[in-house]
Amino acid sequence: MLAQAPAPSPEADAARLVKDVATLWHKRQFDDALLKVVRVQDDFAMTGAASDAGLWAGRTLVALGDPISAMEELQQVRNRWPRGSAAGVALAQNAILRRLYARPADAPAYGALEKVGPDKLESIVSVVVTAHNAVYRAGERGADTVQPADGDRLPAGPFNRPRLALDHDGNVVVIDGGRLIPSAPAKPIALSMPRPNKPPQALEKIEAVVQLSAGDWLIVDADDRTIQRFSRTGEYVGPFEAAPGKNGPARVSRLAINAFDEVAGLDDSESRVVLFDAAGVLKGSIPYKRRHQDFRDSQDVAYELKDPQDLTFDAFGHLYLLDPKAVAIFSPYSASAPRTPGGRPAAANANRGDDYRLRTVFSEAPDKSRDGFKATAFALDRAGAVYLYDETFKQMLVYR
Numbered sequence: 001m002l003a004q005a006p007a008p009s010p011e012a013d014a015a016r017l018v019k020d021v022a023t024l025w026h027k028r029q030f031d032d033a034l035l036k037v038v039r040v041q042d043d044f045a046m047t048g049a050a051s052d053a054g055l056w057a058g059r060t061l062v063a064l065g066d067p068i069s070a071m072e073e074l075q076q077v078r079n080r081w082p083r084g085s086a087a088g089v090a091l092a093q094n095a096i097l098r099r100l101y102a103r104p105a106d107a108p109a110y111g112a113l114e115k116v117g118p119d120k121l122e123s124i125v126s127v128v129v130t131a132h133n134a135v136y137r138a139g140e141r142g143a144d145t146v147q148p149a150d151g152d153r154l155p156a157g158p159f160n161r162p163r164l165a166l167d168h169d170g171n172v173v174v175i176d177g178g179r180l181i182p183s184a185p186a187k188p189i190a191l192s193m194p195r196p197n198k199p200p201q202a203l204e205k206i207e208a209v210v211q212l213s214a215g216d217w218l219i220v221d222a223d224d225r226t227i228q229r230f231s232r233t234g235e236y237v238g239p240f241e242a243a244p245g246k247n248g249p250a251r252v253s254r255l256a257i258n259a260f261d262e263v264a265g266l267d268d269s270e271s272r273v274v275l276f277d278a279a280g281v282l283k284g285s286i287p288y289k290r291r292h293q294d295f296r297d298s299q300d301v302a303y304e305l306k307d308p309q310d311l312t313f314d315a316f317g318h319l320y321l322l323d324p325k326a327v328a329i330f331s332p333y334s335a336s337a338p339r340t341p342g343g344r345p346a347a348a349n350a351n352r353g354d355d356y357r358l359r360t361v362f363s364e365a366p367d368k369s370r371d372g373f374k375a376t377a378f379a380l381d382r383a384g385a386v387y388l389y390d391e392t393f394k395q396m397l398v399y400r
Contacts, residue, residue, distance in 0.1 A: 014044035014053075021056045026213075026260060030063045051077055051086035058093060062316050065333050067101040092383035096314055099384055100329065100359050109329070109362040110386060110399035113373070117146045117396040124389035124396070126163045127379040131170030135379070135387050137396060138162045143174055146387070146396050155181045165209040178203030180217065180234070189234035191219065200236075208265075210257040212278055218255060218263060225251035227265065229280070242280040250274045250282070258313035262352075266308050273311065273321070275352045284352035286319075286330065296354060303328060303358050310377050314384055319356060322378045326363040327386055330356040362386075362399070373397060 017040050024033035037060060040053035054077035061070035074097075077090040099109050116135070123139045127146075130136075134149035143162045145154055155174045163175035167182065174181040180189040192200040205222035212218065215232035218240050226249045227240035240263075241249040252265030252274065261278035273286040287294075288305040295302075310322040319330040332355045364372035370392055378388035385400040 010044055011047050011049065014040050014047040014049035017044070018049045018052050018056065021053065021060075025056060025060055025063070028063070028260065030060050034060045034064065051081045051084055054080075055086055055089055055093070058090070058097075059316060062097065063333050067097045071097050071102065089382070092381075093315060096316065096318070096384035100318065100331070108365075109327075109360045113364065113397045113399060115393070115395055116387070116398050120394050121389065121396065122394065124377055126165075127377045127387055127389060127396070128164045128166050128172055129379045129381045129387060130166065130172050131382075133381050134172070135381070135396075136164055136172055137377075137389065138164045138174070153183055155183050163207065163209075166211075168211040168213055168215070173209065175206045175209055178206055178221075180206075180209060189217075189230075191217075191230055191234055192236065193228070194236055207253065208255040210255045210263060212257070212263075213261050214278070218257075220252055220255060220265070225253065227252065227255070227263075227276075227280075240280040241276065241282060243282070245282075254310050256311045256313055256319075258317045258319075259315070260317065262317075264311055264313070264319060266311060268308075273308075273319070273353070284350070284354065286353040286356050290358075299357050301358050303361065309375065312378070312380055314380055315382065318359070320378075320380060320386075322375055322388065324374050324376070325372055326361050327378070328361045329359045331359045332356050364399075 017036050021033045021036045024036065033056065037053050037057045040050060044050060054073055057073040058070040061067070061073060071094050074090040074094045078087045081087055103109070121139065122141065124137050126138045128136050130149065130152045132149040132152045134152035135147035136143060136154055137146050140161055142157060143154060143159060143164060152172065154172060159174060159176045165173045165175055167173050171183060178191050180191065190202065191206070192202045194200050203221050206219050207222045208220040210218050216237065217230045218227050219230060220227055229237040229240045231237055239249060250265060250267050251269055252267050254266045256264045263276040265274050267274045271288040275283045275285060277283055288308060290300065290303055292302050305321060305323050305328060308321050308323055312320050314320065317332055319332070321328045366372050373388065373390045374392050375388040375390055378386055380386060385398055387396060387398050390397050
């Protein structure tokens with residue numbers, strides 16, 4: 001039997017280690033993840049998994065508060081595997097880190113505007129960028145393509161006041177009233193809410209959707225703005241928020257989700273961003289305004305968001321908030337935050353929102369022709385470029 005056992009495979013062993021790294025990173029066990037990355041780099045440097053390990057090294061070092069070393073790791077991926085798919089990912093992720101951590105202090109986070117798509121677009125309410133960097137927009141009159149990409153396509157219409165969302169894999173989903181419409185061959189999902197002693201009530205005004213890694217959909221309907229959970233195939237599961245406070249569940253207008261299954265929503269009634277884990281437990285909040293007297297330590301800075309319109313996360317977990325005239329970017333990784341030996345944030349911090357520190361605020365410099373952008377919806381590509389709808393130009397703009 002020993003003679004019949006397959007010989008050990010370095011490729012298989014390295015792939016298993018990289019899978020372990022990904023699992024540990026998603027669990028926020030960053031120190032443990034980095035130890036396994038080092039093992040791949042030391043013992044399996046010539047395998048196909050080594051480039052993926054380099055990408056995870058970058059993500060992990062950012063989470064541990066060392067973005068400059070992360071940039072070095074990502075550059076090594078580009079140097080060693082310049083023609084592989086990992087090189088393109090490394091380039092895109094380094095663009096994010098350079099913008100947030102390595103640009104000159106007096107330089108803006110983004111460059112000059114570029115116009116994309118046709119002129120004079122009316123009432124754009126949502127924008128998405130897929131995993132392949134296709135860009136789509138939706139407004140009162142329909143949904144269409146801003147920037148195409150191989151392998152992606154917009155589900156066929158016509159639609160009634162559509163909104164756009166992404167599934168867990170980064171593919172576009174059209175919200176059409178109370179239906180979720182993925183690209184063919186997947187079938188549309190019609191959502192309805194149960195009612196005591198009455199037939200289920202079909203939803204008609206879904207405003208926001210995200211999908212958890214396990215497949216469940218979280219939706220916000222315009223009629224009550226509470227987050228509801230549905231199964232992957234559309235069966236109603238129940239309210240998402242696990243233990244609402246005395247004022248009831250949070251009422252939100254937009255949703256975003258990161259790779260840790262952390263769900264963020266705009267709670268305008270309380271002037272805050274609410275943060276939930278995948279089980280629906282409210283973990284904390286980020287205020288729209290922070291004053292000097294609210295500072296916790298020297299890393300804090302004052303800011304004020306006037307009227308947040310949208311929010312999203314990048315690949316590292318940085319949170320981007322769109323104000324009509326600015327984009328505010330928050331990092332959840334504090335170099336001075338106490339950590340457990342496994343690399344997890346210390347449990348003493350009761351408010352998860354306190355981990356988020358403002359990194360930068362980007363606004364377009366006004367000139368004689370216009371007073372900067374005035375945005376209602378936005379999305380990021382994998383390099384952190386911002387695609388937004390500007391009400392002044394009535395056009396899609398991109399800032400890189």
